Amino acid sequence: MKKLIALAAVASLTMATNVMAQDGEAVYQKACKTCHEMGIAGAPKAHDAAAWEPRMGKGMDALIGSVKTGMNAMPPGGMCMDCSDEDLKAAIEFMSK
Ligand code: HEC
Structure with missing residues (x-):
């Protein structure tokens, strides 16, 4: 039983980490x-779908x-020193729409 509680605690910690991932x-x-x-300097503008289309x-x-x-x-790194690939992907998806 104790083991189950420990597992549940680990699971909820993992979920908390996921929520903390940078959006x-x-x-x-x-x-x-x-x-x-x-x-x-020629950066494709955020939310300018036409500018992003050739990049995407x-x-x-x-x-x-x-x-x-x-x-x-x-x-x-686009000036984001602590960004993972997932974080960069999320930012690109945000900008390209
Ligand atoms: C200092 C300015 C600057 C910052 C900060 C910056 N960018 Fe850029 N970005 C540019 C410029 C300029 C280009 C166009 C480069 C070119 O095509 O010559 C570009 C192009 C891109 C491209 C297209 C790459 C390709 O292969 O066509 C992506 C994707 C991108 N930026 C994502 C990001 C993300 C995500 C961040 C934040 C984490 C970021 N950028 C931060 C200036 C910046």
Whole structure:
């Protein structure tokens, strides 16, 4: 019985961590907005579907890769030092719609 309670505690902790994962809008506000809000230095503007369409055509993995290594005026990681691939993906999905 004790073991079951411990398992339940672990499960609820794991769920709490999932809720804590950064959501796309939060990552965007924190790191990407500086450039992507106004389209600085040729950055595709947030929520400008036409600007994102050719980028999205590369596939999500390629886009995450561009952010991680940096691309021209975009610094590596898009200025988000603690972003995981999942966080970057969420931010890209948020900006591209
Ligand atoms: C310092 C400015 C700057 C910041 C901060 C920034 N970007 Fe960018 N981003 C750019 C610029 C400029 C481009 C266009 C690069 C080019 O095509 O020459 C770009 C392009 C991109 C692309 C398209 C890449 C491709 O392969 O076509 C993605 C995706 C992207 N940014 C995501 C992000 C995300 C996610 C963040 C926040 C975590 C972020 N950017 C933060 C400037 C920035």
